[in-house]
Amino acid sequence: MADDPVVQTIYIDPKGKSLSARMLAAYGSPGHYSLMLLESDRSTIVVDWGKRKFTTPQENTHDLPGSAADNIGRYLYALTSVGVVDPSGAYAVIMTVLQNKEKVGSASDSGTTADDTKESTLIAHLEKKPAEVMVFEITAAGDPDARLKDLKAATVKARDAGRKRVTRTAKRGKKRKPR
Amino acid sequence: MRPILFSVMAATLFAVVPAHAQKRVDFDAKTIQGDFAVPEAPALLMLGVATSKLLRPMSVQELTSNLASASDGFSILPKAFGVEFSPAMLRRGARLSIGEYQQNPMLYRARLSFAGNRDSAGKRSQLALGLRISLSDKSDLRTNNEVLTAFDSVTSIRVDSMRAHALALAANHLPLFGPYTPTQKKLVDSVAKYVADSLHDALKDRLPRAIAELKRAKESALWNADVLDVAFGLKASAKDSVAHKSRYDGAAAWLTKGWRLGDASQFLFGVRNAYERIEDDNRMGYNGDVVTRFYMGSNTAKVSAEAQATGRDGAKPVWGFRIGGEFETGRSIWIDYAAGWSAKGSLRDGTLTHTVKFNLAPPNK
Numbered sequence: 155m156a157d158d159p160v161v162q163t164i165y166i167d168p169k170g171k172s173l174s175a176r177m178l179a180a181y182g183s184p185g186h187y188s189l190m191l192l193e194s195d196r197s198t199i200v201v202d203w204g205k206r207k208f209t210t211p212q213e214n215t216h217d218l219p220g221s222a223a224d225n226i227g228r229y230l231y232a233l234t235s236v237g238v239v240d241p242s243g244a245y246a247v248i249m250t251v252l253q254n255k256e257k258v259g260s261a262s263d264s265g266t267t268a269d270d271t272k273e274s275t276l277i278a279h280l281e282k283k284p285a286e287v288m289v290f291e292i293t294a295a296g297d298p299d300a301r302l303k304d305l306k307a308a309t310v311k312a313r314d315a316g317r318k319r320v321t322r323t324a325k326r327g328k329k330r331k332p333r
Numbered sequence: 334m335r336p337i338l339f340s341v342m343a344a345t346l347f348a349v350v351p352a353h354a355q356k357r358v359d360f361d362a363k364t365i366q367g368d369f370a371v372p373e374a375p376a377l378l379m380l381g382v383a384t385s386k387l388l389r390p391m392s393v394q395e396l397t398s399n400l401a402s403a404s405d406g407f408s409i410l411p412k413a414f415g416v417e418f419s420p421a422m423l424r425r426g427a428r429l430s431i432g433e434y435q436q437n438p439m440l441y442r443a444r445l446s447f448a449g450n451r452d453s454a455g456k457r458s459q460l461a462l463g464l465r466i467s468l469s470d471k472s473d474l475r476t477n478n479e480v481l482t483a484f485d486s487v488t489s490i491r492v493d494s495m496r497a498h499a500l501a502l503a504a505n506h507l508p509l510f511g512p513y514t515p516t517q518k519k520l521v522d523s524v525a526k527y528v529a530d531s532l533h534d535a536l537k538d539r540l541p542r543a544i545a546e547l548k549r550a551k552e553s554a555l556w557n558a559d560v561l562d563v564a565f566g567l568k569a570s571a572k573d574s575v576a577h578k579s580r581y582d583g584a585a586a587w588l589t590k591g592w593r594l595g596d597a598s599q600f601l602f603g604v605r606n607a608y609e610r611i612e613d614d615n616r617m618g619y620n621g622d623v624v625t626r627f628y629m630g631s632n633t634a635k636v637s638a639e640a641q642a643t644g645r646d647g648a649k650p651v652w653g654f655r656i657g658g659e660f661e662t663g664r665s666i667w668i669d670y671a672a673g674w675s676a677k678g679s680l681r682d683g684t685l686t687h688t689v690k691f692n693l694a695p696p697n698k
Contacts, residue, residue, distance in 0.1 A: 159510055180427050182434030182441070182475045185488040188496045196508035205492050207485070210432030231509055233499065235491035237484035239474040242389065246427055264427075270547055271484070273491055277510060 157263075159275035164251045164259030165283040168223040171254035173280070175230050176215040179208040180246035180264070185236030185271070187247075191218060194227035208236065215252070222253060230278040232261075235271055243267050249276045372587065374417040374446035375463025375566035379585060382448045388416045390423065417446040434475050442467040459582070461568040471558035471593070480554050483547035490540050498528045552632065557599035560591040568609070583609025583617065598629035611646070618646030634660035639673075649678035655686070667692040 166173060179185050185208045191200040203216050218225050234247045246264035250257055263274035372378040421441045422429070434441055446463040467473070474480050499509050501524050507513075513521055564587040571579035585607035592600045606621040621644055628637035636658035643651040657671025669690040676683025 161510075178428065178430055180429055181422075182426075182429050182431045184431050184475070184481050184484045186485070186492040188492050188499075190499070190509075192509060196510060197503055197506050199503050205489065205496060208431060210430050213432070214430070231499070233492055233495040235488040235495070237474075237488060239484075240426075244426075248428070270544070270551075271487055271491060273495065275495070275510070 157274070159277050160261050160263050161277045161279065162259065162261035163279045163281050164261075165281050166222050166226065166251070166253055166258055167283050168221075168226055170222050172220075173218040173222055173225055174215050174252045174255075175218065175232075175278070176211055176250045176252060177206070177208065177232060177234070178211055178214065178246075178248045178250070179234070179236040180248060181240045181244050183236040183239055183245055184208060185234065185247075187214075187232055187234040189216060189249075190231045191225070192229040192231050194229070196229060200228065225280050226282050228280050230261075230276075230280065232276040233273075234263075234276065235273045237271055238267055238269060245272045247272075247274050247276065249278055251278055251280070372463075372564060373465070374415055374444075374448070375465060375564045375585070375587065376446035376448035376461035376568075377415040377417075377463075379461040379463065379566045379568045379583075380448045380450045380459050382413055382415050382450050388414075390416065390418050413450050415446065415448040417444055419444045431475060438470075438473060438476050439466060439468065442470060442473065457570040457572060459568060459570045461566055463564060463566040465562065465564040467560065467562050469559060469561040472554050472560065474551065474554060477550075477554045477558070479550045480547075483543070483550040486543040487540075487547050490536060490543055494532050494536065497532060498525060501528045553596070556632070557593050557597070558591070559593050560589065562589045563587065583607060585609065594627075597631060598627065601626045601628075620645040630658070634658070652676045652680055652683070653686075657688075659692075665693055 175189060177187050177189060179187075186205055187208065188205050189203040192198065193200055201219060206214065208214060218230075230249060230251065232247075232249050236245055236247055238245050243266040244264075245267060246262060248260055248262040248264075250260040252258065259278065261276040261278045263272075263276060376382075419426075419441055421443065425433075426441075429441070443464065443466045446461075446465070448461045448463075449459065451458040471477055502509050502521060505520065505524055507517060507521055507524065566585045568582045568584075569579055570582050571577060585605065587603070587605050589601060589603045591602075594600055601624075603624045603626075604621070606619070608617060608619050610616070611618045622641060624639065624641045626637055626639040628635055630636055637656070639653075639655045639657075641651075641653040641655075643653075653673060653675045655671050655673030657669070657673070659667055659669040661667055669692060670688065672685070672687040674680075674683050675686050
């Protein structure tokens with residue numbers, strides 16, 4: 155049966171376009187999966203796509219309802235069972251989250267097994283992209299030739315900038331409090 | 334006297350364990366097809382490199398690491414070494430869906446092999462390159478309809494079971510996964526037990542039946558499926574390991590066609606043709622074989638009949654006929670036996686041949 159679930163936090167841009175989830179059983183494995191979108195309480199089912207067969211990435215891509223912001227805090231919950239057909243016993247199941255058809259993150263389970271089938275539970279926690287990550291990406295995108303040390307410096311700078319903002323906001327909030 | 338004789342026989346049997354145990358792991362028709370069949374790794378066969386030297390990398394990193402370790406530092410030609418891989422699977426396997434595989438199975442089945450043999454001083458270092466293509470292969474689990482239907486049944490039941498558990502938790506307003514509070518944990522365990530009991534009753538026969546059907550379908554596909562394989566190989570050699578005075582040493586081609594005849598038998602036709610350097614007089618020459626084989630049986634016993642003709646440049650043709658088989662006498666003990674007729678030039682000038690071998694192999698499941 156399935157091992158411990160694979161839980162992955164995936165950061166999305168709340169102002170970006172709508173989201174979708176793509177299920178894949180790699181190494182040409184046959185099998186089935188079940189995909190659900192859960193509320194942040196982890197028990198209320200927002201959408202249940204039911205049981206599906208692994209076929210092609212196009213057919214195994216499912217659009218999430220509402221805007222990207224509506225889905226922040228929610229969970230994508232996938233249960234999979236795949237046939238192990240590679241002679242090496244290799245298997246891999248991947249749940250990829252897409253925003254505007256571009257990959258923003260994934261949760262996956264892979265390895266080798268001597269069993270005929272492999273069961274997995276994949277969970278993606280959809281979270282708002284933190285401020286420092288957004289600043290970092292802008293810096294990296296603005297300078298395509300940025301070397302690793304420049305990227306590290308940009309990350310530190312962005313993180314410090316984020317901290318300062320948080321500190322200032324906290325101080326302002328404190329001042330407004332009536333004594 | 335008798336105990337000593339038995340001890341010697343037992344020691345002999347156990348002495349052959351590692352070699353035979355490895356050969357028997359993939360116990361299907363391909364393993365008994367012999368040298369005439371399209372080889373798994375043509376490059377290895379061309380150089381006579383032992384299959385124990387064969388590596389099958391699963392990723393590009395593994396492939397480069399294998400090649401780096403084999404090249405042994407500064408030399409270009411590797412020491413005794415073989416690698417076999419599917420370039421398309423290596424490149425796309427980790428993100429290849431079954432639908433994409435089925436659109437072009439031949440591409441993903443095509444396998445390249447490289448082999449190197451850097452001998453001791455005085456001998457030339459050899460290098461070979463091979464390509465094997467399965468034009469049609471019913472033993473391919475990703476395209477065999479019977480196997481896929483069986484996989485569908487098992488995976489469908491398994492996902493249904495997992496879904497039943499998740500839906501039961503949701504219906505009871507419990508989180509589908511942890512972390513849980515102590516109160517939630519008790520309720521989750523209670524729901525899980527109830528669902529497990531219900532599923533046990535509902536799937537009591539269905540799941541074991543589906544698993545048994547999957548095993549049967551896989552065995553059937555691997556045992557005597559229709560196949561059409563072709564392979565090509567090239568070999569070259571150099572005076573030393575840094576490829577000085579390199580030269581072309583030959584090419585070879587193989588073709589095997591296998592027809593499934595009912596549930597328990599298969600007819601195979603194989604051809605090999607090569608144009609390669611003849612070691613003794615250092616000139617190039619043709620040689621080839623044509624082989625047909627019929628065999629019948631199961632995983633535990635089989636009989637076969639085989640006819641072979643071999644021709645070489647400047648030599649008389651060699652003819653061979655053989656009837657034989659192998660059977661499992663007990664757990665893990667196999668007896669191979671064969672009797673035949675071998676002749677060079679004229680069939681009338683032949684001699685009788687026979688062999689009996691005892692092998693130790695893992696039991697078939």
